[in-house]
Amino acid sequence: MKRRLLLVSNSTLHGGGYLTTANVKRVLFVPYALHDRDAYTKTARDKFSTLGYELDSVHEAQSPVEAVRRAEAIFIGGGNTFRLLKSLYDNEVLTEIRRRVLEDGVPYMGSSAGTNVATVSISTTNDMPIVYPPAFAAIGLVPFNINPHYVDPDPGSRHMGETREQRITQYHEETDTPCVLGLREGSLLLVEGNTASLLGTTKARLFTRGKPPVEYDPGSDLSCLLTR
Amino acid sequence: MKRRLLLVSNSTLHGGGYLTTANVKRVLFVPYALHDRDAYTKTARDKFSTLGYELDSVHEAQSPVEAVRRAEAIFIGGGNTFRLLKSLYDNEVLTEIRRRVLEDGVPYMGSSAGTNVATVSISTTNDMPIVYPPAFAAIGLVPFNINPHYVDPDPGSRHMGETREQRITQYHEETDTPCVLGLREGSLLLVEGNTASLLGTTKARLFTRGKPPVEYDPGSDLSCLLTR
Numbered sequence: 001m002k003r004r005l006l007l008v009s010n011s012t013l014h015g016g017g018y019l020t021t022a023n024v025k026r027v028l029f030v031p032y033a034l035h036d037r038d039a040y041t042k043t044a045r046d047k048f049s050t051l052g053y054e055l056d057s058v059h060e061a062q063s064p065v066e067a068v069r070r071a072e073a074i075f076i077g078g079g080n081t082f083r084l085l086k087s088l089y090d091n092e093v094l095t096e097i098r099r100r101v102l103e104d105g106v107p108y109m110g111s112s113a114g115t116n117v118a119t120v121s122i123s124t125t126n127d128m129p130i131v132y133p134p135a136f137a138a139i140g141l142v143p144f145n146i147n148p149h150y151v152d153p154d155p156g157s158r159h160m161g162e163t164r165e166q167r168i169t170q171y172h173e174e175t176d177t178p179c180v181l182g183l184r185e186g187s188l189l190l191v192e193g194n195t196a197s198l199l200g201t202t203k204a205r206l207f208t209r210g211k212p213p214v215e216y217d218p219g220s221d222l223s224c225l226l227t228r
Numbered sequence: 229m230k231r232r233l234l235l236v237s238n239s240t241l242h243g244g245g246y247l248t249t250a251n252v253k254r255v256l257f258v259p260y261a262l263h264d265r266d267a268y269t270k271t272a273r274d275k276f277s278t279l280g281y282e283l284d285s286v287h288e289a290q291s292p293v294e295a296v297r298r299a300e301a302i303f304i305g306g307g308n309t310f311r312l313l314k315s316l317y318d319n320e321v322l323t324e325i326r327r328r329v330l331e332d333g334v335p336y337m338g339s340s341a342g343t344n345v346a347t348v349s350i351s352t353t354n355d356m357p358i359v360y361p362p363a364f365a366a367i368g369l370v371p372f373n374i375n376p377h378y379v380d381p382d383p384g385s386r387h388m389g390e391t392r393e394q395r396i397t398q399y400h401e402e403t404d405t406p407c408v409l410g411l412r413e414g415s416l417l418l419v420e421g422n423t424a425s426l427l428g429t430t431k432a433r434l435f436t437r438g439k440p441p442v443e444y445d446p447g448s449d450l451s452c453l454l455t456r
Binding site: 035079124125135136162167 | 239263307308310311340350351352353354355356357358359360363364376377389390395396398399401402403
């Protein structure tokens with residue numbers, strides 16, 4: 001399998017250097033997670049320009065599917081995950097992105113919501129369900145789920161809602177996807193074919209149904225996640 | 229309109245005294261928001277027993293709809309809002325609860341997720357979308373939305389995900405429901421007919437599309453929310 005993925009916890013992408021190894025000159029940007037797609041595209045275009053890349057936005061293309069077919073690399077930015085997934089379905093690009101990444105080896109970068117939609121489903125997003133997508137099933141570039149912006153319980157908090165870990169436990173009560181990787185701020189997952197590595201500056205926490213959670217240091221090999 | 233609602237931010241109900249004014253002896257409990265409905269019912273039954281009320285659970289009834297038709301009062305407990313709403317649809321009780329509360333004046337109490345489903349939609353829940361309900365539209369006992377467990381931004385946080393206020397702003401970019409009431413821990417909303425009052429120990433924050441948010445002290449009259 002040819003896939004090359006960079007899945008980032010943060011809303012902003014700090015992985016520009018990733019593309020230098022991929023012989024890419026133009027990036028296709030997907031701004032669907034924010035309301036103001038033009039402004040979002042300008043911000044991303046300015047950023048990628050300083051790194052030496054041209055940026056096209058899928059929302060400026062006459063045919064979004066055709067834009068995906070021609071893409072050298074795909075970057076899906078953060079925002080609201082429900083809005084993003086609904087727009088991927090509405091514009092009928094979800095299947096084509098999957099095909100380009102898994103079959104053609106087109107590099108994929110995701111930030112926050114763009115990381116959520118790269119997984120099996122958006123069922124471990126932290127976002128509010130502000131719009132109703134036709135399904136929670138996502139692009140499925142990896143066979144597990146991710147919780148971006150993972151936070152540990154705050155023992156000093158007066159908040160009486162569920163902790164993030166309790167929410168993920170509730171997810172495990174309901175579904176067949178056995179693994180959820182909690183990516184803290186500063187963490188990112190690099191996937192190349194059938195290998196996966198944890199990069200960045202913070203540990204990640206892996207939740208597997210029926211087992212105690214396990215902490216992984218930056219640099220850890222997480223390839224086992226790809227074969228389950 | 230006969231409605232009598234007690235909508236609580238917290239996951240646990242502290243409003244047992246509410247029923248003493250309503251000439252109620254038995255309460256119909258809806259445990260759908262948690263996975264273990266038997267254990268949840270036992271906890272609620274023990275609690276209500278100490279307050280002098282019998283408790284029936286809708287999940288123990290042969291016909292959930294019939295149980296709703298006979299209910300003297302309805303209490304929907306907290307947990308996961310998506311699981312709760314999906315079960316309300318799956319068991320076909322959503323419309324009947326609405327009819328009993330709005331037409332027959334059956335008292336309704338909701339905690340956390342049980343507060344979310346009392347509003348227009350669950351689109352301002354904080355919960356993870358662990359199951360896919362047939363819609364986000366909820367029981368609609370009031371014409372606005374609520375965000376339970378509302379939290380203010382933490383200026384010391386290194387978390388780079390959206391703040392709760394930013395998430396509600398994103399909701400306002402997408403939908404026609406103009407008002408979202410942010411209920412902090414310790415807040416509850418009492419609705420009697422066409423009057424609504426904020427009770428409890430903490431302020432609430434009202435988000436209206438296109439306007440700055442407004443803080444309300446405990447004791448405030450929020451009846452204006454019922455007529456928009």
